[in-house]
Amino acid sequence: MDIKQGSHVDLMIAGGTIITMDENRRILEEGNLLIKGGRIQAVLADDQVPEDLTAEKVISARGKVLLPGLINAHSHLAMTLFRGFVEDLILDKWLNKVWEYELSVVDEKAVRAGSRLAFVEMIKGGITCAHDMYWHFKETMGLAEEIGVRLISGPPITGLGDQDFDEMFQVARETLTWMEDLDFVYPVLQAHSTYTTTPRMMRTVRAFKEEYGISFTTHASENQDEVDNVREQYQKSPIELLSSYDLLDEHTVLAHCVKVDEGEIDLLAATGTHVAHCPESNLKLGSGIAPVVDMLEKGINVCLGTDGAASNNDLNVLGEMRTAALLQKGVNHAPEVLTTDQALEMATINGAKAYHLDHMIGSLEAGKKADVVLVDFQQPHLTPSFDPVTNLIYSAAKSDVDTVIIDGKVHLEGGQLTRLDEERVMAEVRDLEGLFDGR
């Protein structure tokens, strides 16, 4: 985009290394990012900036690396409340223990406190957009709107019988209508999984998907027990079952897909289904390692998620990138697979594509929303920097995130939150009534 002589912008981020993640994966060594009205107006090399350009605010990015805001494509935000609560258990035992506790502790106030903590943690780690699937979802959506951080969410469908069927879908309809007025929250239909829903629910979700024209997400094939149990009940694997519901297509995002065979990977690829890979949660619950390299080779769009903090135990997409890359190299005995460029794609543009938000976010390009992260590379562990992407994936820590901008607004500057009181947010969680009673 051309910047006219005498232009005025809201914010100029001057003189940093810009990893654009645009189609050509352009990296500008001495770049300038101009922001106006919440959008990126231009990405310019030093000699392209008009001499008489004026800016409301200028942030110097010397010694810093700019990248698109990270996207956490699968999570349960208020589960920060259960960080470290249940350890060393397999998925179904872990789930049962967490569910039991959730029933006694989780109310609207608790979800608000847990989600606020999640947003603080994520913004400090350069995450500007997150998916959420949880109870009292309107609390988290309202909070995202209030703070001005992007959220992908919707009313979750779950239940082992159809007794609450009518009410659940009534709530879903009302919520989707209510969400129409939200600027920062993007609707997605969600069902917990094939093993916690009924066929009637899934077929209704399919009809909703058609009616509303929005994406759908669910957990699928997270571990071997799940696949075995679903096969025993339905004579189909979770992927085959979702296919029989006609729920596999380019508007579906499946979390995990750890236990998928060659034929299922082909099916996901052929249907354009997206996968949200959650490597650290899969490792922690002993679920296994998703065949991500095979998925990428077949052309599946794989994005990255943290899953909830109770099975991770943090919300750190920078860390997930490193884990994802190292894991695939290790299990495939092949150092050339899952490159640093691919890892960064998974955490940015692929997440945006999965939820069809790539016209707005996922890369630093003129016209897109200004969701920008500045990482301070003036650190011993980031010196020297032959390639900023390599250092970002393998050497950078969450604490190196210096500045975070969402929709053109500064949320973190010099490592300090500008819109949220960190101490208060932590105290709010610690002081929740009954939080520690379940131990």
Ligand SMILES: [Zn+2]
């Ligand atoms: Zn999950």
